[in-house]
Amino acid sequence: MSNSYKVAILGATGAVGTEILELLASRNFPVSQLKLLASGRSAGKTMEFKGESLPVEMVSDRSFDGIDLVLASAGGSISKELAPKAVSAGAVVIDNSSAFRMQPQVPLVVPEVNPEAARNHQGIIANPNCTTILMAVALWPLHQHQPIKRVVVSTYQSASGAGARAMEEVKQQARAILAGKEPETHIFPYPLAFNLFPHNTPLNEQGYCEEEMKMVNETRKIFNAPDFSLTATCVRVPVLRAHSEAINLEFNEPFSPSQAKSILSQAPGVKVVEDWQANYFPMPVDATGKDEVLVGRIRQDISHPCGLELWLCGDQIRKGAALNAVQIAELLVK
Amino acid sequence: MSNSYKVAILGATGAVGTEILELLASRNFPVSQLKLLASGRSAGKTMEFKGESLPVEMVSDRSFDGIDLVLASAGGSISKELAPKAVSAGAVVIDNSSAFRMQPQVPLVVPEVNPEAARNHQGIIANPNCTTILMAVALWPLHQHQPIKRVVVSTYQSASGAGARAMEEVKQQARAILAGKEPETHIFPYPLAFNLFPHNTPLNEQGYCEEEMKMVNETRKIFNAPDFSLTATCVRVPVLRAHSEAINLEFNEPFSPSQAKSILSQAPGVKVVEDWQANYFPMPVDATGKDEVLVGRIRQDISHPCGLELWLCGDQIRKGAALNAVQIAELLVK
Numbered sequence: 012m013s014n015s016y017k018v019a020i021l022g023a024t025g026a027v028g029t030e031i032l033e034l035l036a037s038r039n040f041p042v043s044q045l046k047l048l049a050s051g052r053s054a055g056k057t058m059e060f061k062g063e064s065l066p067v068e069m070v071s072d073r074s075f076d077g078i079d080l081v082l083a084s085a086g087g088s089i090s091k092e093l094a095p096k097a098v099s100a101g102a103v104v105i106d107n108s109s110a111f112r113m114q115p116q117v118p119l120v121v122p123e124v125n126p127e128a129a130r131n132h133q134g135i136i137a138n139p140n141c142t143t144i145l146m147a148v149a150l151w152p153l154h155q156h157q158p159i160k161r162v163v164v165s166t167y168q169s170a171s172g173a174g175a176r177a178m179e180e181v182k183q184q185a186r187a188i189l190a191g192k193e194p195e196t197h198i199f200p201y202p203l204a205f206n207l208f209p210h211n212t213p214l215n216e217q218g219y220c221e222e223e224m225k226m227v228n229e230t231r232k233i234f235n236a237p238d239f240s241l242t243a244t245c246v247r248v249p250v251l252r253a254h255s256e257a258i259n260l261e262f263n264e265p266f267s268p269s270q271a272k273s274i275l276s277q278a279p280g281v282k283v284v285e286d287w288q289a290n291y292f293p294m295p296v297d298a299t300g301k302d303e304v305l306v307g308r309i310r311q312d313i314s315h316p317c318g319l320e321l322w323l324c325g326d327q328i329r330k331g332a333a334l335n336a337v338q339i340a341e342l343l344v345k
Numbered sequence: 346m347s348n349s350y351k352v353a354i355l356g357a358t359g360a361v362g363t364e365i366l367e368l369l370a371s372r373n374f375p376v377s378q379l380k381l382l383a384s385g386r387s388a389g390k391t392m393e394f395k396g397e398s399l400p401v402e403m404v405s406d407r408s409f410d411g412i413d414l415v416l417a418s419a420g421g422s423i424s425k426e427l428a429p430k431a432v433s434a435g436a437v438v439i440d441n442s443s444a445f446r447m448q449p450q451v452p453l454v455v456p457e458v459n460p461e462a463a464r465n466h467q468g469i470i471a472n473p474n475c476t477t478i479l480m481a482v483a484l485w486p487l488h489q490h491q492p493i494k495r496v497v498v499s500t501y502q503s504a505s506g507a508g509a510r511a512m513e514e515v516k517q518q519a520r521a522i523l524a525g526k527e528p529e530t531h532i533f534p535y536p537l538a539f540n541l542f543p544h545n546t547p548l549n550e551q552g553y554c555e556e557e558m559k560m561v562n563e564t565r566k567i568f569n570a571p572d573f574s575l576t577a578t579c580v581r582v583p584v585l586r587a588h589s590e591a592i593n594l595e596f597n598e599p600f601s602p603s604q605a606k607s608i609l610s611q612a613p614g615v616k617v618v619e620d621w622q623a624n625y626f627p628m629p630v631d632a633t634g635k636d637e638v639l640v641g642r643i644r645q646d647i648s649h650p651c652g653l654e655l656w657l658c659g660d661q662i663r664k665g666a667a668l669n670a671v672q673i674a675e676l677l678v679k
Binding site: 161162163165167181182185186189200201202204205206207208209211213214217218219220227240241242244246248249250251255257259268287290292294295296308309310311312313314315318320322 | 540585591628
């Protein structure tokens with residue numbers, strides 16, 4: 012790659028694509044040419060990049076000719092089809108879908124955790140699942156200090172995890188309910204406004220949903236800890252775009268909350284948010300639009316001498332997807 | 346007590362009081378006289394009971410003369426002041442506040458768990474905290490089968506936990522946000538619509554909030570298990586009136602999910618709701634208005650050989666408060 016890059020955003024009009032576009036501009040990523048790719052439905056629209064209006068093109072097999080870097084966020088099936096073509100055309104693909112994440116030859120990267128893994132790519136680098144990224148950023152510095160023995164995590168996941176239309180659906184449902192009408196469901200299987208439900212991804216034979224198994228398997232790969240012990244309960248809540256996670260950690264030795272706080276206060280990508288006097292801790296509205304994962308309520312688990320509790324919120328679209336992808340791109344061009 | 350009872354509802358116009366009134370009627374509680382008591386703010390209103398319109402009276406020291414049974418749901422400070430007066434006047438008080446719960450001489454009762462405790466009252470019987478009741482109903486039958494070694498619970502608590510006006514506040518906030526305006530906060534310290542935050546009760550020195558310590562201490566008392574090991578993260582979510590809980594259980598021996606399901610299917614006050622094919626599990630909207638605690642997603646914890654995961658939803662106003670109180674009253678008159 013040269014000092015300035017021909018970049019394509021695949022899925023440019025989606026929630027994550029839009030954010031990637033914004034981040035490439037605000038972070039001054041060295042772009043010499045920018046191609047906005049989407050399905051036929053969005054082709055013909057225009058989007059702003061550094062004051063310039065760019066057309067959204069319908070993606071085709073030839074879209075990647077001459078492109079150095081593809082930031083893909085168009086779903087697993089499209090990535091499966093197009094990422095290999097982009098690689099054949101000479102591009103590096105940073106893929107936000109789950110299509111390649113668990114393939115052994117594909118690095119799965121959280122820049123704060125395993126930036127070195129990005130170097131060993133064979134054309135595709137996978138961006139982890141949103142809940143996994145947010146958790147990994149917070150747990151890695153603690154895990155470095157003392158290996159984590161076991162994680163019990165419960166998530167509070169926003170509508171944006173299912174895309175921009177899902178965020179709109181929750182708003183429409185809320186409008187309907189407030190007007191005394193029945194909420195309609197199109198994206199989600201059940202109403203989410205003023206309601207919540209276990210994450211609606213397919214369940215495996217052990218009763219874990221895909222989202223939960225992503226947290227288990229992706230964390231193991233990112234941490235390079237094949238036996239990392241984790242159980243998760245993933246839940247969708249009527250919040251728009253930041254995820255929250257209640258995380259219970261078990262270590263082999265006691266881990267004092269003050270030490271954990273001190274470590275996290277210096278950790279990249281983390282911001283400790285704790286005002287015990289004011290009972291103020293991370294909230295989705297405060298995490299929205301922020302780069303950092305907000306971590307707080309760091310406390311000794313009173314049920315276990317080697318237990319530690321913490322609470323985090325992170326922008327699902329930003330650090331949970333778009334920002335992490337752009338940070339991977341930055342690693343490549345460094 | 347005779348075969349028909351002079352009953353007073355203290356806090357009759359609140360979210361819980363309203364539900365108690367409805368339950369006394371629908372469950373045909375043997376009422377010979379019903380007194381609706383509230384603060385001066387609500388005095389003069391009328392409420393329906395079995396087709397009859399009853400006045401709401403302002404509570405005074407003399408309100409309990411001749412009353413057999415007081416169902417109190419008017420907050421801790423009012424209970425602290427008035428419950429002893431009601432007892433002096435000869436009434437039995439079933440108190441929904443936290444004022445007396447941990448006093449050794451006051452029984453703390455979940456009828457499905459420790460009905461016998463109700464017999465040993467000295468005038469006051471305490472109704473446990475909502476999250477505690479819902480959890481206790483689901484965990485007790487498992488704990489009877491094999492003692493629970495440790496609980497890690499994360500809650501998803503509805504607005505109704507802070508009363509009827511809090512439910513209204515969430516709706517108003519949602520209306521404001523949908524109209525592009527700033528949400529107002531009066532009851533809650535932070536906006537709850539499209540947001541969530543750790544439970545805003547006072548924090549102790551260990552960083553646990555009151556709500557979390559209620560789950561710890563009240564469960565110990567109800568289960569008569571002073572060393573019962575539990576850690577909780579309590580979170581308020583923008584749901585109107587049913588609470589949800591993600592519960593991780595640790596036993597000394599493996600506890601198979603099929604056995605747990607079989608036990609819970611026969612447990613009083615529990616309804617197992619699991620459709621693995623349809624990815625359908627308990628949801629707040631389905632628990633609303635239901636007597637039972639809905640339990641589902643019963644699965645082996647893949648991070649621990651003796652771990653079990655489950656998920657529950659229960660109507661916070663109904664089983665979490667009013668129904669449990671009325672069930673205690675039914676124990677007394679049996």
